Amino acid sequence: MFGSGKRQKPEGFPEGFKPQEIGVRGAMEVADSISAEIAAYFRSHRPIAEALLPESYDKRYSPSTFIQEAGGGFNVGWYDKGHKCVQLHSNLADAATDYLLFSLGKGRWKSTD
16 A cells, blocks of 8 residues: 555555454445545444444554544544554544544544534
């Protein structure tokens, strides 16, 4: 992809990024949709967005993408000897959208609120 140094890395991605697997089938069913449609999907299908949290918490390898509850919101970023490229989202739908897109190497989602 862009880790070889021959192609410029997209904005918001760390050096050495590699796409991650997502095991939540409901999330993967919308992964090829446009970003706004993914966010709308997670707003109307909260249990699928919620399923991404334990998947992220269960990762036992580094480097990897993550989504985590933080105060009243959610952080999404990259973990490699520390948290990097972290974006804060005030709601789960936006965080789940960012996590899905980021994990798959498709871009980053900016919160809508």
